[in-house]
Amino acid sequence: MLQFILRRIAVLVPTFIGVSLIAFSFIRLLPGDPVILMAGEHGMTPAQHAAAMHALGLDKSLPLQYLDYLGGVLTGDFGSSVVTKRPVIDEFFSRFPATLELSICAMILAVGIGIPAGMLAAIKRGSVLEQGIMGTALIGYSMPIFWWGPLLIILFSGILGWTPVSGRISLMYYFPTPTGFMLIDSLLSGQEGAFTSALSHLVLPAIVLATIPLAVIARQTRSAMLEVLGEDYVRTARAKGMPPRRVVGIHALRNAMIPVVTTIGLQVGVLMAGAILTETIFSWPGIGKWMVDSVFRRDYPVIQGGLLIIAIIIMLVNLAVDVLYGFINPRIRHT
Amino acid sequence: MALEESISEEAAEELARNETPARRSGLSEFWYYFSENRGAVAGLVVFALLVLVAILAPLLAPHDPNIQFDNAQLLPPAWTSGGEWRFFLGTDAVGRDIFSRLIYGSRFSLFIGIVVVAIALLGGVTVGLIAGYVRGWLDTLIMRIMDVILAFPSLLLALVLVAVLGPGLVNAMIAIAIVLQPHFVRLTRAAVIGEIDREYVISARVAGASPFYLMTRTLLPNCLGPVIVQAALSFSNAILDAAALGFLGMGAQPPTPEWGTMLAESREFILKAWWAVTFPGLAILVTVLAINLMGDGLRDALDPKLKRS
Numbered sequence: 001m002l003q004f005i006l007r008r009i010a011v012l013v014p015t016f017i018g019v020s021l022i023a024f025s026f027i028r029l030l031p032g033d034p035v036i037l038m039a040g041e042h043g044m045t046p047a048q049h050a051a052a053m054h055a056l057g058l059d060k061s062l063p064l065q066y067l068d069y070l071g072g073v074l075t076g077d078f079g080s081s082v083v084t085k086r087p088v089i090d091e092f093f094s095r096f097p098a099t100l101e102l103s104i105c106a107m108i109l110a111v112g113i114g115i116p117a118g119m120l121a122a123i124k125r126g127s128v129l130e131q132g133i134m135g136t137a138l139i140g141y142s143m144p145i146f147w148w149g150p151l152l153i154i155l156f157s158g159i160l161g162w163t164p165v166s167g168r169i170s171l172m173y174y175f176p177t178p179t180g181f182m183l184i185d186s187l188l189s190g191q192e193g194a195f196t197s198a199l200s201h202l203v204l205p206a207i208v209l210a211t212i213p214l215a216v217i218a219r220q221t222r223s224a225m226l227e228v229l230g231e232d233y234v235r236t237a238r239a240k241g242m243p244p245r246r247v248v249g250i251h252a253l254r255n256a257m258i259p260v261v262t263t264i265g266l267q268v269g270v271l272m273a274g275a276i277l278t279e280t281i282f283s284w285p286g287i288g289k290w291m292v293d294s295v296f297r298r299d300y301p302v303i304q305g306g307l308l309i310i311a312i313i314i315m316l317v318n319l320a321v322d323v324l325y326g327f328i329n330p331r332i333r334h335t
Numbered sequence: 336m337a338l339e340e341s342i343s344e345e346a347a348e349e350l351a352r353n354e355t356p357a358r359r360s361g362l363s364e365f366w367y368y369f370s371e372n373r374g375a376v377a378g379l380v381v382f383a384l385l386v387l388v389a390i391l392a393p394l395l396a397p398h399d400p401n402i403q404f405d406n407a408q409l410l411p412p413a414w415t416s417g418g419e420w421r422f423f424l425g426t427d428a429v430g431r432d433i434f435s436r437l438i439y440g441s442r443f444s445l446f447i448g449i450v451v452v453a454i455a456l457l458g459g460v461t462v463g464l465i466a467g468y469v470r471g472w473l474d475t476l477i478m479r480i481m482d483v484i485l486a487f488p489s490l491l492l493a494l495v496l497v498a499v500l501g502p503g504l505v506n507a508m509i510a511i512a513i514v515l516q517p518h519f520v521r522l523t524r525a526a527v528i529g530e531i532d533r534e535y536v537i538s539a540r541v542a543g544a545s546p547f548y549l550m551t552r553t554l555l556p557n558c559l560g561p562v563i564v565q566a567a568l569s570f571s572n573a574i575l576d577a578a579a580l581g582f583l584g585m586g587a588q589p590p591t592p593e594w595g596t597m598l599a600e601s602r603e604f605i606l607k608a609w610w611a612v613t614f615p616g617l618a619i620l621v622t623v624l625a626i627n628l629m630g631d632g633l634r635d636a637l638d639p640k641l642k643r644s
Contacts, residue, residue: 018483029499142623144575146582147616150605158606273490277579292583295498307495311486
């Protein structure tokens with residue numbers, strides 16, 4: 001098992017180097033003066049400019065610059081924002097909990113509804129119910145979520161007036177945020193109505209972000225389940241008179257979950273892409289909105305750093321999924 | 336958006352190995368399997384209608400998509416109170432006819448889909464053929480580069496690429512093609528590896544076929560099944576991603592009647608003018624849904640492994 005994990009990590013190294021090379025070369029591909037791009041300084045004398053070039057290490061050769069950059073990245077230095085002058089890594093971690101909270105809630109929705117729906121569709125194969133579930137899943141899978149979000153706002157915020165349109169919590173509440181998770185912090189604050197406010201802000205974005213992963217998980221669960229239900233051991237279990245509920249719940253489900261776990265892991269990338277749109281629609285102060293805002297502000301160090309941090313997170317999650325996959329499916333370990 | 340039901344390199348190889356020699360007796364067998372899937376046929380019909388609408392846009396659209404009518408800003412759809420029948424689906428904030436803009440917008444969506452898939456498919460299949468045929472260090476290098484591209488969420492990478500290249504429809508299409516292309520590389524490479532030791536390939540090689548001939552004439556036709564299914568998936572992804580970039584203000588620029596851009600323009604009127612938001616999105620959904628339905632049918636018809644289930 002340890003060997004398997006080490007081998008997976010070894011495969012990550014070239015990918016990490018490639019990802020960091022892309023992030024590194026991104027700024028150098030941009031037209032324009034690198035000092036202005038990296039530090040946002042304007043109207044400098046040539047001497048100041050040269051000093052800035054030197055301070056940023058831009059007077060060195062490209063391979064040396066890359067090694068400097070890589071060294072910085074490995075020690076947690078991703079550069080500083082041109083706009084706020086704060087380190088990119090600090091800006092990232094001040095916004096990350098918002099995205100994490102939203103993503104976790106979306107994933108709970110997607111898994112909690114997607115797996116039972118997919119199972120139901122597989123068990124009731126050929127029924128109207130299956131067609132309904134799979135039709136809905138295909139619509140969800142095809143959904144432009146940047147439209148789905150506004151539609152929900154029109155219905156629930158505009159017509160029904162049930163939910164707020166944007167943000168994480170009503171402005172009338174103010175309390176310290178030790179965990180960064182608004183649902184937990186609002187409970188800890190003990191202020192009346194704070195939790196309800198946080199929850200009502202979260203519901204619509206979580207539904208929007210969950211839509212595509214939910215559809216993918218439901219589709220994947222159904223096909224994995226159908227495959228497993230045709231296996232000999234399921235037929236044997238049925239033949240010896242085991243109640244259908246136990247056959248499906250114990251024998252089939254556990255084996256069908258193997259490909260579904262991989263699918264769930266792959267959804268992390270989908271969630272990050274979805275977060276870009278969802279957070280923009282709902283003005284949710286997370287990583288996705290941060291990246292979009294930075295693109296508009298031309299805050300290149302933030303775009304560069306954010307791109308790399310997000311890629312690293314996704315790589316680590318994929319590693320974790322691979323390891324988990326090897327754990328539940330011993331066959332994988334030995335190939 | 337990373338909608339791709341992406342499969343890992345190993346899984347793709349596994350799939351290719353298991354693939355039984357396909358019985359491809361032409362179009363009729365294809366149609367037999369495809370038409371068994373009623374959803375796929377419905378998708379095909381809708382898609383064909385969309386193509387017709389795109390071609391005939393100047394004849395079908397009641398107005399010029401960019402003309403701003405005075406005193407007709409944010410008119411609701413014709414069947415609601417305050418609506419006018421000359422603006423069937425209402426007007427946007429500057430008095431343009433939404434119906435006409437949607438009709439012209441279909442041209443952009445189909446154009447985006449075709450161009451992006453063509454670039455990604457040509458590039459991906461070529462690179463995948465070479466990787467699978469040559470193997471060795473070149474194969475390793477190519478596949479690691481593809482891993483790197485796939486390590487980024489597709490929309491984020493496209494967004495950043497557009498930030499480098501500058502906002503606009505052409506740059507958005509280039510960015511999306513780059514992001515979609517690794518899937519074609521993986522599938523083609525896996526299919527080539529699955530086929531290359533088969534007898535028909537060996538006999539062609541022994542008969543003196545050049546590597547180029549082997550790749551393009553012998554191997555390629557037998558590797559196209561999964562690639563075509565992926566092309567359908569990529570088509571809908573390209574349309575969604577391009578619309579998403581348009582929505583973020585990084586794709587097609589106003590006043591282009593691209594559906595995602597139309598959505599972005601009407602976002603601030605979302606609670607005042609539901610129609611300006613609803614119809615462009617509905618157009619995107621219907622188009623993407625039709626293509627995905629077709630994609631499912633293509634998979635049934637072209638993928639022998641799944642045919643049994």
